[in-house]
Amino acid sequence: MISVHRKVSAIKTLFALGMAGILTLSACSPATPSSTPAPTQAPASATVPSAIANACPQKGVKELTGAGATFPYPLYSKMFSEYNTLCGVRVNYQSIGSGGGIAQLQKRTVDFGASDGVMSDQQKQQAQGGPVLHIPIVAGAEAVIFNLPGVQRSQLKMTPDVLADIYLKKITKWNDAKITALNPGVNLPNMDIAVVHRSDGSGTTFIFTNYLSKVSKEWSDKVGFATSVKWPGDIGGQGNEGVANQVKQIPGAIGYVEMAYASQNNLTWAQMRNKVGKYLDPSLEGAAQAADVASLPDNMEIVITDSDNPNAYPITGFTWLLVYENQADAAKADAVARLAWWMTHDAQKYAAALEYAPLKGVAATKAENLVKGIKINGQPVLK
Amino acid sequence: MAKARADIKPSSPNTAQVVLGFLGFRHAGTANWTDNLFFGFSRLFALAIIAMTIVLLVVLFQGADESIRKFGLGFLVGTDWNPVSEEFGTLPTVIGTLVISFVGLLLAIPVSLGTAVFIALYAPVRLRTPLSYLVEMLAAIPSVIYGLWGLFVLVPVIRMVQIWLKSHFGWFFLFSGPANYGTGVLAAGVMLAIMITPIITAISRDVIRAVPRSQIEAMYALGATKWETVWNVVLPYARGGIVGAAILGLGRAIGETMAVTMVGGNAFRLVTSVFDPVHSMASQIASEFTEATYSLYVSSLIYVGLVLFGITIVVNLLGQLLIWRMSKGRVTMLE
Numbered sequence: 001m002i003s004v005h006r007k008v009s010a011i012k013t014l015f016a017l018g019m020a021g022i023l024t025l026s027a028c029s030p031a032t033p034s035s036t037p038a039p040t041q042a043p044a045s046a047t048v049p050s051a052i053a054n055a056c057p058q059k060g061v062k063e064l065t066g067a068g069a070t071f072p073y074p075l076y077s078k079m080f081s082e083y084n085t086l087c088g089v090r091v092n093y094q095s096i097g098s099g100g101g102i103a104q105l106q107k108r109t110v111d112f113g114a115s116d117g118v119m120s121d122q123q124k125q126q127a128q129g130g131p132v133l134h135i136p137i138v139a140g141a142e143a144v145i146f147n148l149p150g151v152q153r154s155q156l157k158m159t160p161d162v163l164a165d166i167y168l169k170k171i172t173k174w175n176d177a178k179i180t181a182l183n184p185g186v187n188l189p190n191m192d193i194a195v196v197h198r199s200d201g202s203g204t205t206f207i208f209t210n211y212l213s214k215v216s217k218e219w220s221d222k223v224g225f226a227t228s229v230k231w232p233g234d235i236g237g238q239g240n241e242g243v244a245n246q247v248k249q250i251p252g253a254i255g256y257v258e259m260a261y262a263s264q265n266n267l268t269w270a271q272m273r274n275k276v277g278k279y280l281d282p283s284l285e286g287a288a289q290a291a292d293v294a295s296l297p298d299n300m301e302i303v304i305t306d307s308d309n310p311n312a313y314p315i316t317g318f319t320w321l322l323v324y325e326n327q328a329d330a331a332k333a334d335a336v337a338r339l340a341w342w343m344t345h346d347a348q349k350y351a352a353a354l355e356y357a358p359l360k361g362v363a364a365t366k367a368e369n370l371v372k373g374i375k376i377n378g379q380p381v382l383k
Numbered sequence: 384m385a386k387a388r389a390d391i392k393p394s395s396p397n398t399a400q401v402v403l404g405f406l407g408f409r410h411a412g413t414a415n416w417t418d419n420l421f422f423g424f425s426r427l428f429a430l431a432i433i434a435m436t437i438v439l440l441v442v443l444f445q446g447a448d449e450s451i452r453k454f455g456l457g458f459l460v461g462t463d464w465n466p467v468s469e470e471f472g473t474l475p476t477v478i479g480t481l482v483i484s485f486v487g488l489l490l491a492i493p494v495s496l497g498t499a500v501f502i503a504l505y506a507p508v509r510l511r512t513p514l515s516y517l518v519e520m521l522a523a524i525p526s527v528i529y530g531l532w533g534l535f536v537l538v539p540v541i542r543m544v545q546i547w548l549k550s551h552f553g554w555f556f557l558f559s560g561p562a563n564y565g566t567g568v569l570a571a572g573v574m575l576a577i578m579i580t581p582i583i584t585a586i587s588r589d590v591i592r593a594v595p596r597s598q599i600e601a602m603y604a605l606g607a608t609k610w611e612t613v614w615n616v617v618l619p620y621a622r623g624g625i626v627g628a629a630i631l632g633l634g635r636a637i638g639e640t641m642a643v644t645m646v647g648g649n650a651f652r653l654v655t656s657v658f659d660p661v662h663s664m665a666s667q668i669a670s671e672f673t674e675a676t677y678s679l680y681v682s683s684l685i686y687v688g689l690v691l692f693g694i695t696i697v698v699n700l701l702g703q704l705l706i707w708r709m710s711k712g713r714v715t716m717l718e
Contacts, residue, residue, distance in 0.1 A: 099674035122677055194564060199649035199662075201466075201674025224467035227674050235564060235660045236649030238670060245534060249542075250564055 055342035056087035057335035064335055067094040068101020068114030070239075071140060071203050071258060072319045075354050076114070079347045083339065091339065098203045098227055105132065105322050111336050113322035116203020117227055118301045129324040134301050135340055135370045136318040136363060138348075138356040141287040142208055143262035143269035144315070145247050146254045148174065150187055156270040157182045157279050160306070160314065163272075164216030166193055166254060168223075169232045174252060189252075196246045196255035199236025201228035207317035208256045211305035256315070259283070260355035274314045275306055286313025287357035300366050316357075327376045337374040337381040344371060443692060446685035449678060458686055464651045464667075466676075471683035473664070473690055475653045480663040480694070482654055483568055483643065484636040487575030492629060495580045499587035500613055515588065522581035530645030533574045538565040538646055545569060545658050560656030566648035567660045574642050579632035586631065590624030591617055623709045630702030637695055640665040664691040 066076075073095040080091040094100075098115040105113035106127045119132060144158055162178050165171040171178060175188045198205045209225035223229050235250075237243035240261040247255040247267070259282040262269055271279040280286050290304045290312035306314050321340055327333030344367045348358040359367055374381045444451075454461065454471065461472015502514050542565035549562035560567070594617050602612040618625070640663075648660020649670060662670075664687050675681040 097674040099676040102676060120677070126678075192561060192563070194561070199644070199666075199670040201671055201676065226467045227676055228466045228671055228680075230463070230465040230467065230651070234561070234648075234650060235566060236662075236670065238644060238649070242645075246566070249538065252563065 055338055057089055057338055059331035059334045061331050061335035063090045065092045065110045066112040066114060067096050067104045067110045069098045069116045069203050069319055070095045071116050075351060075356050078350050079343060099201055111332055115322055116317060116319050117206035131325040133323045133325050133370050133373060134320040135323060136300050136320050136367050137343055138351045138358060139287045139291040139316055139318050140356055141259040141282040141313050142204060142256050142315040143259045143282040144256055145262055145267045145269050147247050147251055153268045154271050154281050155186055158270040159273045160215035164212045164219045167195055168219060191252035194250045194253040195234045196237055196243050196253050197231045198243060199238050204258055207305060210303045211315050214306045272314050274312055275308060276310045280313045282313050284352060284357050287316045288360055290316035291363045292361045294362060296362050296366055298366060300370060323374055325375060330376050333376040333381045340371045341382060443685060443689045447682055447689050450682035450686040466680055469679055473687050475651055476662050476664045476667050479654055479661040480637055483571040483575060483661060483663060484633055486568060486572030487579060487636045488633050490572060490576035491580050491583060491632060495583035496587060498584045499591055503588050503591040518581050518584050526642045529574060529578060530642040533642060533646040538570055541565050541570045557657045560658035562658050564660055566646050567658050568654055569657045571643050571647040574646050575636040575639055579636050583628045583632045586628035587625050590621040594620045623706045626709055627706050633698060634695060638665055640669045644669055
C-alpha cells in the first residue's frame with residue numbers, strides 16, 4: 001500500500017502539473033489582432049472608406065483632448081458620447097471659447113482645437129506645430145432678435161445696410177424712414193433703438209461682424225471683424241443668454257444670437273435680405289444652402305456670410321476643427337484623423353436634431369479632402 | 384516666562400533642534416521652546432502672506448510686460464479699446480470702476496450707519512443678535528446670486544426709477560442718459576451698495592459699541608436727548624472706525640466682478656450720466672479674458688488687472704491716512 005505521505009505528494013504533483021498545463025494552454029490562445037486592419041476596410045484607392053470599423057483609432061489611442069468654441073459644444077458633446085459608445089475612446093472636449101482653443105492648439109497641449117473663426121496670420125505664426133488645417137464640421141445661422149411691442153417673429157424685415165447703420169448708431173429710432181420703408185404694414189413706434197452686443201469675445205461675434213464688414217464699407221473701416229471688437233454702442237451681454245436677456249427686457253432693443261438658441265427659447269427674430277434680394281428666416285436649410293456654393297476654397301478658410309447661393313441665409317458661418325497638418329505622433333495622428341473623418345461623415349446625422357446644418361455637396365467634399373490631408377512623416381494618415 | 388533652573392541641563396542639540404534653530408526658532412530644546420515654536424510659526428505665516436503679495440505683483444508685471452512696453456503710462460489715459468486695431472487704454476474702465484464704487488458707497492453709508500446705530504443703541508437687547516445675524520447673512524450670499532437677482536429683479540425696478548427720474552429731472556446732466564436700459568451705473572451702484580452694507584454695518588456697530596459709556600452718560604447728565612448724544616458724541620468719537628469700515632466696503636466694491644458684469648451694461652465708454660451702461664476693470668477682465676486671442680490682448684488685460692491692484696492700494700492708503708487724521712487717540716478698529 002502507498003503510504004499517506006506518498007499519496008499526498010502524488011496529489012500535489014498532479015495538481016501542480018495540472019495547473020501548469022492549464023496556464024500554458026491559456027497562454028497559447030491566439031492574441032487579439034491589434035494592428036491588423038479589420039476585414040471590412042476597403043483597399044487603399046479612390047473609393048471612400050466610410051465603414052464604421054474605420055472610425056475607431058487603430059493604434060491603441062484611448063483618449064483624445066480638444067478645446068475650443070462654445071457654439072458647437074452641444075453637438076460635439078453628443079458626437080463624442082456616441083464616439084465613446086462606438087469605439088471606447090474618450091474624447092475630452094473643453095468648451096473654453098475659440099480663443100482658448102486656438103491658444104491651446106498653438107501650445108500643443110491639446111490634440112485638436114475648435115473655432116468659429118479663422119485663425120489670423122499672427123495666430124498661425126504662433127502655432128508651434130506648423131500649418132493648421134481648418135476642417136469645417138457644421139454650419140450655423142445667427143438670428144437678429146428684437147423687442148418691439150406688438151411685432152411678432154418674422155414680421156420685421158431687415159436689410160444688410162440698415163442693420164449695419166443700426167449697429168453703427170447712425171439709425172437711432174425705430175420709426176426711421178429706412179426701416180419703415182422696408183416694413184410698410186408694421187407699427188414702428190418712435191422708440192430709441194437699444195443696440196445689444198456680446199461683451200465676451202466669441203465666434204458668434206466673429207461671424208456677425210464679418211457679415212457687417214462685407215455689407216458695409218463704413219463698418220469695415222471703422223470697426224472690422226474679430227471675436228471681440230470696439231462696438232459703437234450700446235450694451236454688452238454675457239453669452240447668448242446675456243444678449244437674449246437684455247433684448248427681452250429692454251423695449252426697443254436689437255441683438256444677435258445663435259439660431260439654435262433663438263429657436264429653442266422662442267425669441268422674436270427678423271427676416272434678413274440675402275444677396276439676391278430674398279427675405280429669409282434663419283433656418284437649418286438657409287444655413288446649409290449658404291455653405292453649398294461652388295466658390296469654396298480648398299483650405300475652407302472662408303466665412304460664408306453673405307453667401308452667393310440664392311437660398312442662403314446671409315448670416316451663417318462654419319465651425320471648424322483645427323488640426324495640425326503635420327502630426328508628430330503616429331498613434332495620435334491616426335486617432336485624430338479617424339475622429340475627424342467620422343465627424344465629417346457618419347456623425348453628421350446628429351447635427352440636424354440639434355439645429356446645426358450638416359455639410360453637403362462641395363463643402364462635404366472639401367472637408368473630406370482636408371481630412372485626407374492630415375499627414376505623418378510626410379505621408380497621409382488615411383490612405 | 385519660566386526661569387531656567389540650574390538643575391535642568393539642556394541636552395546637546397539633535398537634528399530637529401538644529402533645523403528649527405536655523406529657521407529662527409530660538410531656544411529649541413529648552414523649556415521655552417514651545418513658546419518660540421509658536422512665535423516662529425506665526426512669523427512664518429505673516430512672512431508668507433507678504434511673500435505672496437510680492438509674488439502676485441511680480442507675476443502681474445511679467446504678464447503685463449508686453450503691453451507696458453507698447454503703451455507705457457499712456458495706457459492709463461487711453462480711451463480706446465480696439466482689439467482689431469490693437470489699441471488699448473483703460474481710462475473709461477478706471478472711471479467706471481470708481482464711479483460705481485462711489486455711488487455704491489454713497490448709497491450704502493446712510494443705510495449702514497443707520498442700521499449700526501439702531502442695532503447698537505436703539506434696538507431692544509433681544510433683537511440685537513438676530514438683526515446682526517440677518518445683516519451679516521447678506522455678506523454670505525455669493526456675488527453670482529446677487530448678479531442673477533439683480534438681472535431679473537433689480538434691473539426692471541431701476542428702469543422704472545430711471546424713467547421717472549428722467550421725466551422729472553431730465554435737465555440735470557447726471558440724469559441725461561438713456562433711461563430705458565435699466566442696466567448701468569445706477570443699477571451697478573445699487574447692487575454694490577447692497578453688497579457692501581453688511582461689512583460697513585458690522586464694523587460700525589462694533590465701533591459704536593466701543594464708545595466709552597462715560598462719554599454717553601456725561602451727555603445725558605447735561606440734558607441731551609438720545610439723538611443729540613448720537614450725533615454729537617457717539618458718531619464723532621467713532622468717526623475713525625466708521626471711515627475704516629467705509630474704506631473696507633469701498634475695497635470690496637472696487638473689486639466686485641460678477642454682479643457688476645451682470646447688471647452694469649458692459650459698455651466701454653466714458654460715463655457722463657447715471658443711466659449710462661458701464662464697464663468696470665474687473666468686469667472687463669472677466670468678460671474678455673477667456674477669448675483674448677493674441678498675446679498683446681492678454682497682456683493688456685493683465686495690465687488692467689495691475690492698474691486695478693494699484694488703485695485698490697492707493698484707495699486703501701488714502702483711507703488709512705484719513706483714519707489716522709480723524710481718529711488720533713479715539714476709538715478705531717484698524718490701527
